[in-house]
Amino acid sequence: MSFFDLNGTLKPLTALKQFGKKPHTISYPKESKEAAPRYRGLHFNDLDECIGCGNCSMICQNAAIDMIHIDGIEGKKGDSGLRPRIDNGRCCWCALCVEVCPTGSLSLTKDYLYVSEDPDSFLWTPGKDNPNGKEQISFFSTEETSLNVFNRVPMPELEGKERVKSFAEVVLGYSEAEARAEASRCISCGLCTEVCPEHMHIPEYINAIATGNDADAVRIIYDNNPLPEMCGKVCTRRCEDVCAIASRGEALAIRWLKRYATETAATAEITREIVNPEIREANGKTVGIIGAGPSGLTAAYYLALRGYDVTIYEANAKAGGATMYGIPKYRFPIDSLDKQIDYIKSIGVKILFNTKVGKDISFKEIYDKFDAVFMGVGFPDAWPLGVDGDDAKGSMQAFRFLYMINSGEKVDVGDKVVVVGGGNVAIDAARVSRRLGADVTILYRRRVKDMPADWEEIEGAEDEGVHIVPQGIPIKIHKDEKGHVKAVEYLKAKMVPDERGGRPKPVAIEGSNTVIEATSVMAAIGQMGDYSFLPEEFTDKIKIERGRFVVNEKQQTGDPKVFAGGDAVNRTADAISAIADGFRACKAIDEMLGKK
Amino acid sequence: MEKKFLILQKNTQDKMREKATTLYIGPQHPGITGNMMVKVQVEGDTIVRARTEVGYLHRAFEKLQERRNWLQSFTLLCRFCVPEPDPVEESYARAVELLEGREVPERAKYIRVLMLELARMGSYMLWYGGQSGSLGLYTIGQWTVGDRNYILDLFEELTGGRVYHMYIWPGGVRRDLPEGFADKVLRTMDYFEKRLKDYDDLMFENTIFQKRTQGVGVIPKEKAVEWGVVGPVLRGCGIKSDIRIDDPYEVYDKLDFIVPTHEGGDIWSRALVRRQEIRQSIRIIRQVIENMPSGEYYNRIPNPFKWTLPKGDAYARTEATRGEVAMYIVSDGSIHPRRTHFRGAAYVHGITLLEKILIGENVADISAIMNSLGVCPPEIER
Amino acid sequence: MMKELKEKIVQRIKANFADAAEKNDFNYNRLDFTVKKETIPSILFYLKDEMGFIHLSDANCVDWLEEGELELVFIVWSPKDKIKIFVRTRLDRDNPVMDNLDMIWPQLNTYEREFREMFGVQVTGLEAPDEFILEDWQGPPPFRRDFDTAAYAEKTFWERPGREDAQDVRETIANRDGEEIPDFAKKYSR
Numbered sequence A: 001m002s003f004f005d006l007n008g009t010l011k012p013l014t015a016l017k018q019f020g021k022k023p024h025t026i027s028y029p030k031e032s033k034e035a036a037p038r039y040r041g042l043h044f045n046d047l048d049e050c051i052g053c054g055n056c057s058m059i060c061q062n063a064a065i066d067m068i069h070i071d072g073i074e075g076k077k078g079d080s081g082l083r084p085r086i087d088n089g090r091c092c093w094c095a096l097c098v099e100v101c102p103t104g105s106l107s108l109t110k111d112y113l114y115v116s117e118d119p120d121s122f123l124w125t126p127g128k129d130n131p132n133g134k135e136q137i138s139f140f141s142t143e144e145t146s147l148n149v150f151n152r153v154p155m156p157e158l159e160g161k162e163r164v165k166s167f168a169e170v171v172l173g174y175s176e177a178e179a180r181a182e183a184s185r186c187i188s189c190g191l192c193t194e195v196c197p198e199h200m201h202i203p204e205y206i207n208a209i210a211t212g213n214d215a216d217a218v219r220i221i222y223d224n225n226p227l228p229e230m231c232g233k234v235c236t237r238r239c240e241d242v243c244a245i246a247s248r249g250e251a252l253a254i255r256w257l258k259r260y261a262t263e264t265a266a267t268a269e270i271t272r273e274i275v276n277p278e279i280r281e282a283n284g285k286t287v288g289i290i291g292a293g294p295s296g297l298t299a300a301y302y303l304a305l306r307g308y309d310v311t312i313y314e315a316n317a318k319a320g321g322a323t324m325y326g327i328p329k330y331r332f333p334i335d336s337l338d339k340q341i342d343y344i345k346s347i348g349v350k351i352l353f354n355t356k357v358g359k360d361i362s363f364k365e366i367y368d369k370f371d372a373v374f375m376g377v378g379f380p381d382a383w384p385l386g387v388d389g390d391d392a393k394g395s396m397q398a399f400r401f402l403y404m405i406n407s408g409e410k411v412d413v414g415d416k417v418v419v420v421g422g423g424n425v426a427i428d429a430a431r432v433s434r435r436l437g438a439d440v441t442i443l444y445r446r447r448v449k450d451m452p453a454d455w456e457e458i459e460g461a462e463d464e465g466v467h468i469v470p471q472g473i474p475i476k477i478h479k480d481e482k483g484h485v486k487a488v489e490y491l492k493a494k495m496v497p498d499e500r501g502g503r504p505k506p507v508a509i510e511g512s513n514t515v516i517e518a519t520s521v522m523a524a525i526g527q528m529g530d531y532s533f534l535p536e537e538f539t540d541k542i543k544i545e546r547g548r549f550v551v552n553e554k555q556q557t558g559d560p561k562v563f564a565g566g567d568a569v570n571r572t573a574d575a576i577s578a579i580a581d582g583f584r585a586c587k588a589i590d591e592m593l594g595k596k
Numbered sequence B: 001m002e003k004k005f006l007i008l009q010k011n012t013q014d015k016m017r018e019k020a021t022t023l024y025i026g027p028q029h030p031g032i033t034g035n036m037m038v039k040v041q042v043e044g045d046t047i048v049r050a051r052t053e054v055g056y057l058h059r060a061f062e063k064l065q066e067r068r069n070w071l072q073s074f075t076l077l078c079r080f081c082v083p084e085p086d087p088v089e090e091s092y093a094r095a096v097e098l099l100e101g102r103e104v105p106e107r108a109k110y111i112r113v114l115m116l117e118l119a120r121m122g123s124y125m126l127w128y129g130g131q132s133g134s135l136g137l138y139t140i141g142q143w144t145v146g147d148r149n150y151i152l153d154l155f156e157e158l159t160g161g162r163v164y165h166m167y168i169w170p171g172g173v174r175r176d177l178p179e180g181f182a183d184k185v186l187r188t189m190d191y192f193e194k195r196l197k198d199y200d201d202l203m204f205e206n207t208i209f210q211k212r213t214q215g216v217g218v219i220p221k222e223k224a225v226e227w228g229v230v231g232p233v234l235r236g237c238g239i240k241s242d243i244r245i246d247d248p249y250e251v252y253d254k255l256d257f258i259v260p261t262h263e264g265g266d267i268w269s270r271a272l273v274r275r276q277e278i279r280q281s282i283r284i285i286r287q288v289i290e291n292m293p294s295g296e297y298y299n300r301i302p303n304p305f306k307w308t309l310p311k312g313d314a315y316a317r318t319e320a321t322r323g324e325v326a327m328y329i330v331s332d333g334s335i336h337p338r339r340t341h342f343r344g345a346a347y348v349h350g351i352t353l354l355e356k357i358l359i360g361e362n363v364a365d366i367s368a369i370m371n372s373l374g375v376c377p378p379e380i381e382r
Numbered sequence C: 001m002m003k004e005l006k007e008k009i010v011q012r013i014k015a016n017f018a019d020a021a022e023k024n025d026f027n028y029n030r031l032d033f034t035v036k037k038e039t040i041p042s043i044l045f046y047l048k049d050e051m052g053f054i055h056l057s058d059a060n061c062v063d064w065l066e067e068g069e070l071e072l073v074f075i076v077w078s079p080k081d082k083i084k085i086f087v088r089t090r091l092d093r094d095n096p097v098m099d100n101l102d103m104i105w106p107q108l109n110t111y112e113r114e115f116r117e118m119f120g121v122q123v124t125g126l127e128a129p130d131e132f133i134l135e136d137w138q139g140p141p142p143f144r145r146d147f148d149t150a151a152y153a154e155k156t157f158w159e160r161p162g163r164e165d166a167q168d169v170r171e172t173i174a175n176r177d178g179e180e181i182p183d184f185a186k187k188y189s190r
Helices: A006-020 A054-057 A094-102 A130-136 A176-181 A191-195 A202-212 A214-222 A230-235 A254-263 A267-275 A294-305 A334-346 A364-369 A397-408 A422-436 A453-462 A574-593 B002-018 B061-067 B072-079 B085-099 B104-132 B137-161 B183-204 B207-213 B233-234 B267-290 B344-355 B363-373 B376-382 C002-018 C038-047 C107-121 C147-154 C168-179 C183-188
Strands: A042-043 A065-069 A082-087 A106-107 A137-139 A286-290 A309-313 A348-353 A372-375 A395-397 A416-420 A441-442 A467-469 A472-479 A483-494 A505-508 A514-517 A521-523 A561-562 B018-024 B039-043 B046-054 B312-320 B321-332 B337-343 C021-023 C030-034 C055-064 C068-077 C083-094 C097-099 C123-125
Touching: A042 A130, A054 A065, A054 A094, A082 B085, A094 A106, A106 A309, A106 A334, A106 C002, A130 A137, A137 C107, A176 A202, A176 A254, A176 C055, A191 A202, A191 C168, A202 A254, A202 C183, A214 A230, A214 A267, A214 B312, A214 C183, A230 A254, A230 A334, A230 A574, A230 C021, A254 C021, A267 A334, A286 A294, A286 A364, A294 A334, A294 A372, A294 A574, A334 A348, A372 A574, A395 A397, A397 A422, A397 A521, A416 A422, A416 A514, A422 A441, A422 A453, A453 A467, A472 A505, A483 A521, A483 B046, A561 A574, A574 B039, A574 C147, B018 B363, B039 B363, B046 B321, B046 B344, B046 B363, B061 B072, B072 B085, B085 B104, B085 B321, B104 B137, B104 B183, B104 B312, B104 B363, B137 B183, B183 B267, B207 B267, B207 B363, B207 B376, B233 B267, B233 B321, B312 C055, B321 B344, B321 C055, B337 C055, B344 B363, B344 B376, B344 C107, C002 C021, C002 C030, C002 C038, C002 C083, C038 C068, C038 C083, C038 C097, C055 C107, C107 C123
Parallel strands: A286 A309, A286 A372, A309 A348, A372 A561, A395 A521, A416 A441, A416 A521, A441 A467, C030 C083, C097 C123
Antiparallel strands: A042 A106, A065 A082, A106 A137, A472 A483, A483 A505, A483 A514, B018 B039, B039 B046, B312 B321, B321 B337, C021 C030, C055 C068, C068 C083
């Protein structure tokens, strides 16, 4: 290269031609660039959609998100009442908070300019401080992009055709890998614990399962539920209704996970070994309990742990109450119940079977003998159908039918069964009848989606060939010459919206009479209590209103020494509420007797 | 008389010794590629000794990642080296996938290559500015940094962020291509193909650039690999080495491109390598757009709060504009990394290599040499 | 093809270094050798000079606190065979000493400075300034597992006021419904 390079000197001058070109910058601040449709700018939170699960604040690796209380938003079931506040001085707009938001309420907007002299104003609550941010939303999550795992690990079940052949358990239970996978979907927010009547420590035991510590999971579960395997199989699981994941996907299978954990302890001895409960020294106080149902067993177990001498009086030959006699064995096998009863007995709880209070022993005797009494007597009777021909042979209460089947008695239902009702008892009776070989029709006043039964139960029944006739109101049972059920006549109903905003009401359509043949009719329209065991001298103190005992928030009746719980007290009428009653009563009894 | 002469002679020798002056270039100096300092001893304007001093930008990211879960760690990655964050994300994502055995959908692989090559172009646009600016040629820098914004526009459209993309993550990429994106990319490539000629006129055809770079900052070819030289710098020594070819990842083995090399080992040959690589990047991007399959773009990870990786370690290397960058991750089976380590090209280039090749150079060339080595201080300190 | 090549490399290394324990179950181009710390210089020299693993890709240190050991990992690459080899060794965590290796690859000098500063590894024969990244650091080597960065940050810096009203979701719900979370369960809370 020569010292003077003409080309190399002149070439750079070609830059001059740029003078003739239009500049490609925009004239900021006059024009402000429109952000891309996916821009990650300032946050927006839909305050109504947000459930305050706090997942955003957990993923934030800059600790920029606080969950705070804001005026006008109160916590309710399925909503912690807290809302995220962003410290924009720390935020790096990675948008992981958006990706893990289960409801999809949190998103980022196109808005990226925020100027203030006051550094404290960098703390702001999206949705409250930018209410019109909704129009600006740019970076959001959908079911497809969200990092929440919305699909439940399916529960292995017997095939419908196989099921009707026997009373074998339908649900087969998760394998270890399936349980870990399902448990790892949980975001540990704890919204579920509030709706659980017993407030079980759900996020904790699920996390224990997710991390492979099944024994810890069992310990956590037994902290406030002595019948978890029962709950793991048949709980009404209101927890799953409010699961944060359920807002856009399938709720965590909380019930099945509890079932998995408790089944890892195969026998009562192993359970005892794993739970290894601390049993306090006997304190000399005694508690008598009427009824070995869930509420009575719960109170007994935790009182025994606290050093009380506990005796349960049970009218039937086996413990478990409605869970023993009301729930078919394909849902809740007898071994499973026995295992839990054995475990409770191993703690020191005494159960006197076949001892009906009011017949074999008087209430007065129990009242005088013990320092405190707990009544978990349940609803042993069922409502009759109350239509013409109700007294026919073959017309029965589904609850009684289940009781007989579960007691091992034989019941002849013929080959055509009509079950009236839409609750779990109706479905149970229908599915049991299927297993007895009958064709089964369920007659329900409202629509299928209005049925109070578990959707899984309804689906299970349909899989097994149960025919469901919705919107049908029975008006008459036809009898044959021998007085046996021959057919059921019903009216079709239309759904009329309720003016007061309640659920739509079925109203019979005149002239729409339909008749279906039947060999048996089962009424499953509700149960009621039997309080004849209570002598009159107690009834001024222990009040009964609308078929239930009146108790205070400590499960205490008008007689300070007498406590009550379970179906005979609460309106939800499920096992977990009964367990909650028992646990509350245990704490109250302990408090009362401990002071003396 | 004789004694007096001896004293005079001694004084002169002392003065000669004083000629070696210590200069502190940086940590705040427009010619330095970031917050670091080069402490040089010069005689006249010739460097006789150089020492790199770092520590102005240490954020202990590797340690911070140990406190975060595997997903949270991912948001720190783009900050390892700001001008070109994507290869770091790519290395981490691939290391995690390697350890976990997680499959990546084919489409995601193509999108990743698209990202990486766009990032390479964007980074080279900044390099144009730095390299020419270090020699006083400021116009090119204005142009290239302005043109880089077209690439950033593409990033914004694709990822939602202009500089910190946080886009390539374990399992694939975060979002699919928006509608019409491919056309926009192709239009931008057309623009660049025309525009590159202008850069050549101002830079490579410019006598000033040629004279200031040829024979300056020479790395001996026979020592290059041993000294840990990688990337365009190594290719500027005439050694064909590119991870995209040697240890291919994603879909680079299905793409047709060449790895340019130039003999010489000086700034000039390194610049020529980079100049050609931009053209190769455009070529790759066109192929990617043409061959990109449809389908899934992301193989979903489990719930990030309970996402564990199996015990073990993995190491994934990626070719960045600075050279080989890599991520080493160790898992003890928990939801947090046991240890992560980021291997940056600047860790070697900016310290031992720079200290070696600065000796004998003119003090005015420090900045040009640093730029040509691709020294990125945040990558050294992490 | 690659499998045979890996086999050959393993045999050659094992013939020369009796203490080398290999791990060769990777389905990609990687080999692992674990050696005694005394073998490190010779095996690295051998890999580089005799076997073509001329490129030092990375060197780093992992703290196995529970096992009381520090692990050094050297990753070398052969441009010819296109295989990376991990050479690892363990040092006693309470007295971690290693020999200076920067005569093999000069850039190891920098890595060793980092080992010394961040993990407290003593490198005999290392010639380098005392400080690398940290300045006037008095505390324990900060990259060791037992150094708690959060505690250090809390002690050294202060929280900007204005965020004290932050609530914990789990706690809020538990307080509202009177749930008593037992202590042994709390480690599973989020």
